[in-house]
Amino acid sequence: MRRLAQGLLIWGLGLGLALGLPGAVWKGAAPPPFPWEALAPTALACGCLALLAPCLAWAGGPTLTGRRPLALLEAPPALLWGGLLLALWPATWGPPGAIAYLLAFLAAALPSEVRWLAQALPAEHPFPAAWGPVAVGRVRRIVLARLWGRWLAARLPLWLTATLVLERMLGRPGLGTDWLTRVALRDRRGLAVWVLVLALLWACSQGWEEAEA
């Protein structure tokens, strides 16, 4: 309870900061509309990640955390994948589209999410490995199903950062850019809504944090 109160206090401070953001734009501008058109591509990208990562973690199991190829894929920042996409994208094809954005996002976020989930899986030796592959698969499925909600809540802010970086690099409007635009235009109410959403995600992930502690 004390931890929750402390966390809420921090988020309250964040809310105060958002509502009292100093500065003003030199030319009065209306707050930007919420980018509804960007919601579907972002939801698609996050949905793909939310489904693919548990499936890969289920298939690979806890031994995935020790795999060098996964560590190599995880090491580069999101900007590298965005940069490579820009570099290799043929200019005659026009600007990179939604599919290219989705691929860059998955390349940036999928390896670390798979490792995150694989790390959370319990050890399998001697049991349930001794009971056979069916039991192993079942244990993994149960653990991942229990983790799924809190994992999403804990990691969504990170995915938002990855989308922000890629959106800026690839010049696509999206949810991450919306957060940045509202700061630039001093849309304090819109920012407050964002802070409340992030606070809600933090509160949803708290069960996991306690178990970790």
Next chain:
Amino acid sequence: MRWRLAFLGALLIPDLGLDPFRGGLLPAFRHPLGTDDLGRDALLRLLLASARSLGFASACALLALALGLLLGWHGRQLRGGLSALRSLPPLLFLLPLAAAAGGLSPAATWLLLGALLAPQLEPALRVRLDAFRRSSAWAAERTLGATWPSTLRRWAPWGWQQAAALFPSAWLAALWSEATLSTLGLGPGPGHDSLGRLLAEELPRLGSDPSPLGWAALAMVLGLAWRSAPAQGA
């Protein structure tokens, strides 16, 4: 850790001289990667910018670890607050802040990045420090009534050793955060040449008007990432 710390010295190296009349030269024997638009040797600039980025990341990681140690030792009562701070990725806070302020100075970026990375390092440091707190060595120290300066003198190297194990991950997080800020044009100003600034200049034209410097900068990022990946996974 030592090779990373060695790059701190690169922060003191002066900028390369400008010679706009020799800008945009193609690769040749004297300039293996050619020259950039302002006439600087591209290879020298790539090496200097990378060294500065590595040095800056080392400085950030040192600050983050020092603050993380303080939080790990004294922050037991603040776990809820630290957990809330951890849930916000540093870049999600830094990017809008830099956009609102029209860019951040190197000192401000160093301070903010160090302060934002410290709560991320705190749980791992706390686990190590808590084990020490429960040890007989610490009990003996307290029973004998050792003063703070003498305790610090005896145990500071041990504490630093614990922190040093986390240095590579803090260093990598700082390196990529600064590079991302600079690549998006929101990092330290033109006076602070870095790998991210190089990418910010070269990436937009890489698809249509590629230069060896742009490709070399991308290869440098890839090489750094792969060099920093743990040998046995994390």
